[in-house]
Amino acid sequence: MQRSHRVTLATNTQKVISGAAVVFGSCIGLGFIILPVLSVTAWTSGVTIILLITLAVSYTASVKYLELSSYHHVSDGMRQILEKAAGAYGRKWVDAIIILSLFVLLYAYFSVITELVTSLLPFHLHHGFVTIIMGVICFVMMALGIRCMSAVVLICNVLLLIIFVSLIVTLYPQLHVHNLFAENATGMLDDPRVALPLLPIFFANCFGFQPMMPALRVLHTQGRKRKGVIASLRLGVLFIVIGYAIWLGIFLSLFDQQSVLSQLALDVSSFDVLYQVFSMSGLTKAFLIVWLVALLVPPIYGVSKGLYDYLLSDQINVSGRAFLQSGLIAFIPPMVFSYVFPHGFLVAIGFVAVIFGAIWCLLIPWLHWQRRRVGWISSALIALYWLLMTVCFFVYSIF
Numbered sequence: 001m002q003r004s005h006r007v008t009l010a011t012n013t014q015k016v017i018s019g020a021a022v023v024f025g026s027c028i029g030l031g032f033i034i035l036p037v038l039s040v041t042a043w044t045s046g047v048t049i050i051l052l053i054t055l056a057v058s059y060t061a062s063v064k065y066l067e068l069s070s071y072h073h074v075s076d077g078m079r080q081i082l083e084k085a086a087g088a089y090g091r092k093w094v095d096a097i098i099i100l101s102l103f104v105l106l107y108a109y110f111s112v113i114t115e116l117v118t119s120l121l122p123f124h125l126h127h128g129f130v131t132i133i134m135g136v137i138c139f140v141m142m143a144l145g146i147r148c149m150s151a152v153v154l155i156c157n158v159l160l161l162i163i164f165v166s167l168i169v170t171l172y173p174q175l176h177v178h179n180l181f182a183e184n185a186t187g188m189l190d191d192p193r194v195a196l197p198l199l200p201i202f203f204a205n206c207f208g209f210q211p212m213m214p215a216l217r218v219l220h221t222q223g224r225k226r227k228g229v230i231a232s233l234r235l236g237v238l239f240i241v242i243g244y245a246i247w248l249g250i251f252l253s254l255f256d257q258q259s260v261l262s263q264l265a266l267d268v269s270s271f272d273v274l275y276q277v278f279s280m281s282g283l284t285k286a287f288l289i290v291w292l293v294a295l296l297v298p299p300i301y302g303v304s305k306g307l308y309d310y311l312l313s314d315q316i317n318v319s320g321r322a323f324l325q326s327g328l329i330a331f332i333p334p335m336v337f338s339y340v341f342p343h344g345f346l347v348a349i350g351f352v353a354v355i356f357g358a359i360w361c362l363l364i365p366w367l368h369w370q371r372r373r374v375g376w377i378s379s380a381l382i383a384l385y386w387l388l389m390t391v392c393f394f395v396y397s398i399f
Helices: 002-027 029-038 043-069 078-120 127-144 146-174 177-181 192-206 210-219 226-254 257-265 270-281 285-311 320-340 345-372 376-398
Strands: none
Touching (some): 002 029, 002 146, 002 226, 002 285, 029 078, 029 192, 029 226, 029 270, 029 285, 043 078, 043 192, 043 210, 043 226, 043 345, 043 376, 078 285, 078 320, 127 285, 127 320, 146 210, 146 270, 146 285, 192 345, 210 226, 226 270, 257 270, 270 285
């Protein structure tokens, strides 16, 4: 009896860690690449405030979805849950919003990876060929299954940790902690307006794990169920905070604000500044490539899995033909847009934050309040944050 209890406890712990790895890996991909350079305007205090508030909003919205989904079968995905709550007509609108947001987010990942690959390779490779390779890789990841990919995500996170430690050790003599609190570094506390353009980007990155919520429910089908998903969420969010704190701390203490701003004024890309960090550490380009692969595989899998689950949610037994058709529907449009518009990922990320956030910050909190009649204050605060972020996107990115 005691042995059975120990085995169950070990299994639950393993599931919690695997789920946390999926949450962490699905949330940091683009953020680790673009947030350090973009964060130079808000500096340390602004970045910390935006990150913590946005993660709190993301976690609260996820818990509301989890409580709402507890009234449904584990096999029910978001599509079935929203159909039962909002009706068939309402579900059609939700379908369009969620599928569009996942398509656009996949396009953003494809375009970022295409630009990274073409800039890092020592030989010329057409970006259209890179997008085709990305589509094939995404389809293969979908065929591997949740448990296999959870292990892959865990391996990627271990590689990230190893390279993180290597960067800290090699860069430590060059870090200038006083840069974090430099008097000449203007940030959000000096002028709150400098943080407003960052809200959509932070929002999109901190809401990166929501498409994996149905998969987390399946992962914790036996055992602690809801408590297991909550534990995975909390541990994953803690990993995200620690990861961003370390990475942004390295970046902001390695450079001073004026040097980064002067580079950006010369139209230097985020990838070039990122490459400078690895060059200063003495790590070879191979380490950078491994780091990027480990960084981008988990979030791409998270978005692809969320889109696949949505497209196949009405089918209990998925045939090979349906699986292939879903792959074509899921990956062909992002590949085409990545080929036609290879540099539009920042606007795409902000657009995803607006439309995807409408589901998670407006619809789900409202359905949660209708069902349970509790938590209206937190729901209102989440909606207000989404409204502020949406206004910032249209003001700073569109107009």
